[in-house]
Every structure is written in structure tokens, then in C-alpha cells.
Amino acid sequence: MDYQKICEASIEVVKKAAQFIKDNLGKVADSQIEDKSINSLVSYVDKTAEEILVAGLKEIMPQATFVTEEETVVSERSEYYWIIDPLDGTTNFLHQLPFFSISVALVHQDKVVTGIVYEVNRDECFYAWGNNKAYLNGREIRVSRNTDLINALIATGFPYTRLEKLDAHLEMIKYLKFNARGLRRLGSAALDLAFVAAGRFDGYFEYGLNAWDVAGGTFLVQQAGGKVTDFEGGDQFLFSGELVTGSIPIQKELLDLVQKTIYS
Numbered sequence: 066m067d068y069q070k071i072c073e074a075s076i077e078v079v080k081k082a083a084q085f086i087k088d089n090l091g092k093v094a095d096s097q098i099e100d101k102s103i104n105s106l107v108s109y110v111d112k113t114a115e116e117i118l119v120a121g122l123k124e125i126m127p128q129a130t131f132v133t134e135e136e137t138v139v140s141e142r143s144e145y146y147w148i149i150d151p152l153d154g155t156t157n158f159l160h161q162l163p164f165f166s167i168s169v170a171l172v173h174q175d176k177v178v179t180g181i182v183y184e185v186n187r188d189e190c191f192y193a194w195g196n197n198k199a200y201l202n203g204r205e206i207r208v209s210r211n212t213d214l215i216n217a218l219i220a221t222g223f224p225y226t227r228l229e230k231l232d233a234h235l236e237m238i239k240y241l242k243f244n245a246r247g248l249r250r251l252g253s254a255a256l257d258l259a260f261v262a263a264g265r266f267d268g269y270f271e272y273g274l275n276a277w278d279v280a281g282g283t284f285l286v287q288q289a290g291g292k293v294t295d296f297e298g299g300d301q302f303l304f305s306g307e308l309v310t311g312s313i314p315i316q317k318e319l320l321d322l323v324q325k326t327i328y329s
Contacts, residue, residue, distance in 0.1 A: 068194035071125060071171060072179045076190055078121030079167050079183045082114040086152060086185050091161055107155060111135050115151035118169065122147050129171070134277045146172050150277035154253035163187075168255035170280035177303070180284030182259040191259040193288035199262050208291035209264040212314040217267035218247045219311075219319070220257040224273030226306075230327050234272075237326040258282025261310055262289040268311025268319045272296065272327065276304050283308065292316040296328040 093108045115135045122129070130141040133149045147169065152158055154165030163186040171179035182191045191206070193199040199206050211217055219241055224234065241248050249266070251257055254274055260266045262285035280303060283293045293310040295302040298320055302308035309320045 066173070066178075068171075068179050069197070072181065072192055072194040074125045075122060075169060075171070075179065075181055076183075076192060078118060078125070079169055079181055079190070081121060082117040082151060082167055083183050083185045085117060086110060086114055086158070086165075086167070090158065093159060107135065108159065110158065111152045111155055112137055114167070115149060118149050118151055118167070119147075122149075122169070126171070132276060134275065142172075142175070144174060148172060148177075148277050148280040150255060150275075150281075153255040153278060154251070157252045162252070164251045164253050164256060166253050166255045166259070168277060168279075168281040170284060172280070175303075177280055177284040180281035180288075182255045182281045182285060184256060184259070189259075191262060191282075191285050193285050197288065199285045199289040201263055206263040206285075206289050208261060208286065208289050208312040209267045209315070211267045211312060214241075214245050214315060214318045217245050217311075217315050218249065218265075219245050219315075220249050220251065220260065220266045220269040222250055222252070222254060222257070222271040222273070224271065226273040230272065233327045237270075237322055240322065240326070254278040255282045258286055258310065261291060262286045264289075266311075268309075268315040270309045270319050270323055272307035274306045274308065279303065279308060283310065286310050294320060296320075296323050298324075 089110045099107050115137045129145040130143040131138045131147050132140045150168040158165040167183040169181045170177045179194045257269045295305045296307045
């Protein structure tokens with residue numbers, strides 16, 4: 066399978082969906098916004114962007130099935146399947162905050178083989194395929210070379226599930242406030258991961274995630290020389306809803322912290 070060719074063709078489909086999202090920025094009326102659940106919004110933009118992605122990706126690989134956030138197509142995991150988030154950061158998009166993205170991953174036998182995260186506002190396309198390197202708009206990217214947490218910029222999110230762990234999560238945030246260079250919450254897990262792959266963030270941790278939030282981005286981090294694990298230190302981060310990632314030394318420090326606080 067020529068994953069480079071598939072990746073390049075997929076990027077063109079992603080850019081088509083991104084243009085639709087751009088064209089509708091600031092045009093969604095309150096009456097066109099739905100509450101899927103607490104703190105989870107969706108509009109026609111998410112759904113139509115997903116339909117654009119599904120239609121385009123079907124042409125590239127007719128045999129592949131889909132796992133998608135908005136369920137515009139039947140979700141099915143087969144030998145080859147796509148994992149799609151058509152608009153990661155919907156709340157940011159609806160409030161016209163410039164942190165939202167598209168995430169697409171191709172999976173073969175439950176292993177990601179192509180990952181794309183497209184940052185819509187700055188026209189930044191992060192991508193990787195096969196056993197190759199990770200790229201941003203044609204330029205190779207690598208994770209941060211920073212080895213010390215005290216000098217690290219860390220990303221996280223504010224989970225809306227498993228709230229019994231919220232106090233522990235806040236304790237970890239409090240620790241990082243005094244023992245890291247800074248902490249950021251962008252509101253798009255896919256972008257958090259892409260920025261780790263590009264060395265903009267040194268590390269990232271979060272729980273309450275879905276596969277479509279992280280499939281493309283975790284692959285980018287791995288291909289850029291970083292490490293990704295679940296909270297147990299294992300490799301079940303894609304569907305477990307939890308992950309810790311970063312450059313190898315920073316990921317180790319964050320994992321130790323997670324296991325002492327959130328996972329204890």
C-alpha cells in the first residue's frame with residue numbers, strides 16, 4: 066500500500082473541508098447549534114465538513130470503513146478504516162477563537178498508518194505516513210529537545226467526563242504551575258498533539274478523550290520522535306480516552322506525575 070500517495074490525496078480532501086469551515090466562520094446562528102451533551106456542541110458545519118471528508122476519502126480507498134465523531138456514516142472498524150474529527154474545537158469555532166482543526170487518520174489492523182491534522186486558521190497541515198517522518202507544510206518536524214520539566218511548556222484539557230478525577234487533575238495542574246514553564250489549554254486535542262510533534266509544546270496529558278480527537282495527532286508525535294502512552298504507561302491510548310505524551314524525558318516525568326495524582 067502506497068501510504069504516501071494516500072496521505073497526499075487525503076490532504077487535498079482535508080483542505081476542501083477546511084475551506085468549507087473557513088467560509089462558514091461567524092455565520093452559524095444560535096438556532097443552528099445543537100447540544101450533544103454538556104459542554105459538547107455541534108452545528109451543520111461539523112456535519113457537512115464530515116460529509117465532505119467521508120465522500121472524498123471513499124474515493125481514495127473504497128474498501129475502507131469509518132469511525133467518525135458526527136456519525137454521518139455508519140461506524141465500523143475493519144481491516145482498513147478512517148478515524149475522523151471534522152472540527153476539533155467546535156466551541157472555539159463557534160466563538161471565533163482561532164484554535165480548531167480537522168483530524169484524519171487511516172488505520173490498518175488497528176494500527177494508525179497515516180495521520181493528518183490541519184490547523185484551519187493558519188493553513189498549517191501536519192502529516193505523516195507509514196514509517197516515515199512527520200511534516201508541517203513540507204518541512205520535517207521533531208518533538209522538543211527539552212529534557213527538564215521546569216523548562217517545559219505543557220498542554221492539557223478540561224475533561225467533561227470521569228469527574229471523580231477532577232480534584233486530582235487540578236492538583237496536577239497546581240503542581241505544574243510551580244514546576245513547569247507554563248500550562249496551556251487550547252480546546253483542540255488534535256492541535257495539542259500536532260504542536261507537541263512540532264516541538265511547540267514539550268508535553269501534553271488529558272483524559273476523557275475520544276479516538277477521533279487523538280488518532281491523527283498521536284501518530285504525528287510518534288513519527289516526530291516523541292512517546293505516547295495511556296495512564297498505565299501502555300499503548301491503549303487510542304480508545305482508552307487517556308494519554309500522556311511528549312519528548313521522551315518530558316513524557317516520563319508527566320507519566321510519573323499522572324500516576325501519582327490522577328491515576329492513583
